[in-house]
Amino acid sequence: MAKESSHRVVMIVSAGSNPFEMGVATELFGLRRPELPVDWYDFTLCSPTPTVRMHSGFFQLSDVPGLGAVDRADTVIVPNRPDPLEEPDPDVLAAIRRAHARGARLVSFCTGAFTLAAAGVLDGRRATTHWRWADSFTARYPRVDLDPDVLFVDDGQVITAAGSAAALDTGLHLIRADHGAETAAAVSRRLVHPAHRDGGQRQFVEHPVPGTADASLAPLLDWATEHLADGLDVAALAAHAAVSPATLHRRFRAQLGTTPLAWLTEQRVTLARRLMERGEERLDVIARASGLGTATSLRTQLRRRTGLTPTEYRRRFAPAP
Numbered sequence: 001m002a003k004e005s006s007h008r009v010v011m012i013v014s015a016g017s018n019p020f021e022m023g024v025a026t027e028l029f030g031l032r033r034p035e036l037p038v039d040w041y042d043f044t045l046c047s048p049t050p051t052v053r054m055h056s057g058f059f060q061l062s063d064v065p066g067l068g069a070v071d072r073a074d075t076v077i078v079p080n081r082p083d084p085l086e087e088p089d090p091d092v093l094a095a096i097r098r099a100h101a102r103g104a105r106l107v108s109f110c111t112g113a114f115t116l117a118a119a120g121v122l123d124g125r126r127a128t129t130h131w132r133w134a135d136s137f138t139a140r141y142p143r144v145d146l147d148p149d150v151l152f153v154d155d156g157q158v159i160t161a162a163g164s165a166a167a168l169d170t171g172l173h174l175i176r177a178d179h180g181a182e183t184a185a186a187v188s189r190r191l192v193h194p195a196h197r198d199g200g201q202r203q204f205v206e207h208p209v210p211g212t213a214d215a216s217l218a219p220l221l222d223w224a225t226e227h228l229a230d231g232l233d234v235a236a237l238a239a240h241a242a243v244s245p246a247t248l249h250r251r252f253r254a255q256l257g258t259t260p261l262a263w264l265t266e267q268r269v270t271l272a273r274r275l276m277e278r279g280e281e282r283l284d285v286i287a288r289a290s291g292l293g294t295a296t297s298l299r300t301q302l303r304r305r306t307g308l309t310p311t312e313y314r315r316r317f318a319p320a321p
Contacts, residue, residue, distance in 0.1 A: 009043045010073035016082035021109040028171040070095040080110035093119045106158045109167040113160045117141040127160040128153045180317035181273040228291040234260045269301045277317045
């Protein structure tokens with residue numbers, strides 16, 4: 001049975017907010033997950049006004065809690081704004097600054113990065129936003145290290161996502177950070193959302209926003225995830241796809257924004273994390289089963305992506321003995 005919630009997620013909505021981002025946050029953090037024996041989230045919306053007319057007047061929210069909810073949040077989500085160049089509500093900026101000062105996690109979806117930047121919490125940080133607004137963002141906030149070619153950036157206390165669909169990837173990344181890879185995979189399966197757009201820790205996102213693909217990689221990716229322990233390399237992937245390694249590299253770049261080798265390594269580390277979360281303690285067994293080869297390689301790759309040693313990772317995410 002799932003435990004009672006203790007992590008409070010609050011999403012700020014205001015006039016013109018996009019219903020999609022609100023729906024993503026509600027789906028990921030607001031729905032009960034009785035099938036998962038983890039401490040799930042306590043989710044609520046808040047707004048500067050009790051009535052909020054959503055984007056293009058599609059519908060209206062009533063009796064929305066006030067911004068005081070932000071002061072009790074562990075994670076604060078800022079969605080997109082219909083006109084990111086319009087000055088944000090001063091009360092919203094003040095609430096964001098207070099949350100930042102006390103150490104709450106701040107998350108922006110799409111052009112919500114403009115709101116975080118206006119509050120001053122992105123200065124000196126790496127961040128991203130929707131590619132369409134990248135030039136305007138850089139001109140307006142030159143002290144932010146903007147990377148417009150990625151799905152999301154996790155800079156520790158502050159996480160910024162690119163376009164609307166990247167909100168899903170970002171939310172799953174947060175769930176993975178809070179509850180482990182196994183739980184994030186379970187939520188992903190329930191969403192029928194592909195797990196091929198995961199970002200890596202430390203560098204955090206290696207996958208730019210996908211361009212127009214010349215062929216579907218899905219069958220190859222599904223096959224590869226079932227054969228990670230078989231010593232797969234780029235040549236083996238190319239042979240299975242019946243293309244040259246150069247062609248495979250171009251397709252990975254076009255569809256996933258990463259290289260075949262980087263994708264393989266990411267999937268192997270994810271599998272290793274899930275094995276540890278299921279209680280496996282033998283590093284050599286985990287390394288072989290995930291295709292990482294050796295315990296040394298496992299330690300190196302896990303530390304690079306999570307900042308944790310295997311012992312620390314098990315202590316945080318593995319079931320109690």
